[in-house]
Amino acid sequence: MLDLKGYGPALLEGAVVTIELAFLSLALAVTLGLIGASAKLSNSRAAKWTATAYTTLIRGVPDLVMMLLFYYGGQVVVNMISDYVWEAYEIDFFFQFDPFISGVITIGLIFGAYMTETFRGAFLAVESGQIEAARAYGFTRWHTFRRIMFPQMLRHALPGVGNNWQVLLKTTALVSIIGLTDMVRVAEEAAKAERMPFHFFIPVAFVYLTLTAASELFIKWLNKRANVGVVQEG
Amino acid sequence: MPDFIAQWLNQNEIFTAMTIMEYWDGLVTTVHLVFLSLVIGLVVAVPLAIMRTVRNPFISGPVWLYTYLFRGTPLLIQLYIIYYGLAQIEGIQETFWWEIFREPFYPALLAFTLNTAAYTTEIIRGAIVSTPHGEIEAAKAYGMNWFLRMRRIVLPSAARRAVQAYSNEVIFMLHASAIASVVTIVDLTGAARNIYSRFYAPFDAFLFVALLYMLLTFALVFAFRKLENHLLKHQRPIGS
Numbered sequence: 001m002l003d004l005k006g007y008g009p010a011l012l013e014g015a016v017v018t019i020e021l022a023f024l025s026l027a028l029a030v031t032l033g034l035i036g037a038s039a040k041l042s043n044s045r046a047a048k049w050t051a052t053a054y055t056t057l058i059r060g061v062p063d064l065v066m067m068l069l070f071y072y073g074g075q076v077v078v079n080m081i082s083d084y085v086w087e088a089y090e091i092d093f094f095f096q097f098d099p100f101i102s103g104v105i106t107i108g109l110i111f112g113a114y115m116t117e118t119f120r121g122a123f124l125a126v127e128s129g130q131i132e133a134a135r136a137y138g139f140t141r142w143h144t145f146r147r148i149m150f151p152q153m154l155r156h157a158l159p160g161v162g163n164n165w166q167v168l169l170k171t172t173a174l175v176s177i178i179g180l181t182d183m184v185r186v187a188e189e190a191a192k193a194e195r196m197p198f199h200f201f202i203p204v205a206f207v208y209l210t211l212t213a214a215s216e217l218f219i220k221w222l223n224k225r226a227n228v229g230v231v232q233e234g
Numbered sequence: 235m236p237d238f239i240a241q242w243l244n245q246n247e248i249f250t251a252m253t254i255m256e257y258w259d260g261l262v263t264t265v266h267l268v269f270l271s272l273v274i275g276l277v278v279a280v281p282l283a284i285m286r287t288v289r290n291p292f293i294s295g296p297v298w299l300y301t302y303l304f305r306g307t308p309l310l311i312q313l314y315i316i317y318y319g320l321a322q323i324e325g326i327q328e329t330f331w332w333e334i335f336r337e338p339f340y341p342a343l344l345a346f347t348l349n350t351a352a353y354t355t356e357i358i359r360g361a362i363v364s365t366p367h368g369e370i371e372a373a374k375a376y377g378m379n380w381f382l383r384m385r386r387i388v389l390p391s392a393a394r395r396a397v398q399a400y401s402n403e404v405i406f407m408l409h410a411s412a413i414a415s416v417v418t419i420v421d422l423t424g425a426a427r428n429i430y431s432r433f434y435a436p437f438d439a440f441l442f443v444a445l446l447y448m449l450l451t452f453a454l455v456f457a458f459r460k461l462e463n464h465l466l467k468h469q470r471p472i473g474s
Binding site: 191201202 | 318415
């Protein structure tokens, strides 16, 4: 059996942290992606420009650099806001900018940019006849979005969202660099203390492999469900 | 130099000639590391991609396993395993390999190369598999053998189809290389981290380095767009 030298429980806790981080980042990324895609497809020039600037800037900078910027810079900004609020309104608030929050914000922002592109393409893939039909039925814009555009867009977005999720899952490992005790961090400490790198990193690699493999199966299943009633090519 | 830049340079304490040299050295290391791993990775990936398309499972299976393992785990873990692991291999410290691998640059180069080769293998494989049947049939009709067909028909046509996905991989690698700084390599990110800890100025240190990465990224995007235009010239509509 695999002997983890007493690091087993810590590694398991770390794995839970990794999974929590991944899901929270995904939620933020999907939200930002939907907002970004709506902005890109809207008629407002300012919204379009902002969304384009967002996706372009994010794609130019490495995830680690952004994470370091948010982690070290985030606290500085929070302190400045806190000082300002105290001086202006005499309300005392303090907010510790920890690695977990920085990780969620950074990963969410980065993948929000990728999701924006995915959702934009998916919205464009919905046939215009569908929207016209909704208008003809007297649906409002919001109604058209919720009942017609959104459900049909999901089917087109799913493969892209799945790919982004797989990359996001692996990106969570980076948060160990800014000090989050996820499973990578625990393994690193254990490997250094016990001088057994393979012994601790290989099991962690297998946890990631299991997570990506399970996601792959789940996405396949979702895809199949979403495409029920659609004639597949080939 | 415009006055306001000169004035700004005189007033600030962070962007002195010394720190700018540190960034420059970091830039050189980053470019060096990324360029070498991409070139070696590509050279390794072409034969692997061909092996991956072969019907015999004893040839394609191991390549599949390799790409699956390296694409399914984070690069950071791969880097840690190689960086910390190589030193633990028994007897390595007595061989000449130790002279090479005691420098963090080479374990990082090895990890990055293995990682990018795995992704590139899959990109090229995808391009090979989608070669139009007609092209291969025509080559066969001309009496070309397997080797000639690969060299003259399949690989050149696959290369054109692979360029776009490969350009994404190159940019991904540039960004991923930032993690070299965690194994004490002073690349661009490493330089920024050093300067951050010296001045405790997160915005100056990291925004500047983000800008440098952005310039590198956009230069690469531009170069690949040119290359793509060049390679796909024959598919452009007449008169454009």
